Amino acid sequence: MTKADTISKRNRILNIAEELFAQRGYDGVTLRQIASGANVDVALASYHFGKKLDLFNAVFERRAELLNASRLSALRLAQDNANKKGPSVEQVIEAFLRPLEIAQESGDEGWKNYLALIAYVNNSPHWGALMMSKIFDELVNEFIAALRKALPNAKHEDIYWCYHNLSGALTLTLAQTGRIDKLSKGACRSSDFRAAYDVMIPFAAAGFRKVCKARKD
């Protein structure tokens, strides 16, 4: 057994766990399904990761740093290119969303599964608040600050509610449920993140502007 094989088994577990958890949620997946999907023994997941919940967390955290770094650098780039008033709402939202196209462009299915997993967690009353905050709050607060700067007249809570709307639209996109495909009879495809963001950016930007313009109390 070479080192390469070892890494590959560990990663195969993470990959298949990512896919299955994204599809069926934490409770909908068994360690045996994961093991069989990765072509390894049932006990190997426990050996590498400990309890089922630890594996779930490992999957959730694996790509988090990379994703956060990618979004943050997009934001920094927009800030560097802006004048001292800072980037526009559109530019901030663009920096928030476009890095997620990595899933589509890299052709790496793993990223798509990971993003669907985020959607599962973010929309879950059970996991949502805690897991999301732990991993994403620092980054999200950066974006909130940038949005506040772009909308200086915004009422304090309105920024959060608007962000919530954006986050919801994004979450449903990442979940890739196929619903829009059915509803639109094929005119739109769940898998087409780029098309989704092409609409979501002007949609959300207009929403932010409308709600946050001159409503300060």
Place this chain on the structure above:
Amino acid sequence: MTKADTISKRNRILNIAEELFAQRGYDGVTLRQIASGANVDVALASYHFGKKLDLFNAVFERRAELLNASRLSALRLAQDNANKKGPSVEQVIEAFLRPLEIAQESGDEGWKNYLALIAYVNNSPHWGALMMSKIFDELVNEFIAALRKALPNAKHEDIYWCYHNLSGALTLTLAQTGRIDKLSKGACRSSDFRAAYDVMIPFAAAGFRKVCKARKD
């Protein structure tokens, strides 16, 4: 055992199942938890509803008709009060969202749980497309048609993508994850549907207008 007791046990099962499924998802709940929560024997759920999946469907369908009727009548009212150009985007979205405040105003926790269950289903790659379409497509198509009428220059797909954004924002709201509470340090509350819609309606309306104005190909 009187008839009233029977009805009440059946309903207790539905109520607790609704709450637990909404919280933890289909696989995160056992029939034993449901039975113990309803203070009935383990087998009673099977007696009344058949398999676990049948119970899940029964819960999902129980309030659907009432909800659909309530939203449709809100739409019809807006249409009756409008001139022949039909209701505005805001009015259509208002009719889509406001009936959901029933959960808050009636004080009926059951409705809140039911709406959270819809959020779970709508965001799930596994259940999403099929279950949602079966129950809600007819109604949603009415709203899509009204939106298209209010935005006559809209590109065909854009209406669907904009609706998708609205649906996502709504879904995250219904899920009531508590995330916005944490993020805003208490300034916004997940449980406050009215506040959510007060922002969501102008937010989404502005988004629709921006994206769907003069973009027809």
Place this chain on the structure above:
DNA sequence: GTCTATACCGTGATAGAC
């Protein structure tokens, strides 16, 4: 250190006795 085989024991859904 990496991995497999296996066994444990609790819990699951559900059928059938009452």
Place this chain on the structure above:
DNA sequence: GTCTATCACGGTATAGAC
């Protein structure tokens, strides 16, 4: 309508192979 029994499947610990 209710209670019990069944039996497959769940997570996980352990022993030892490589």
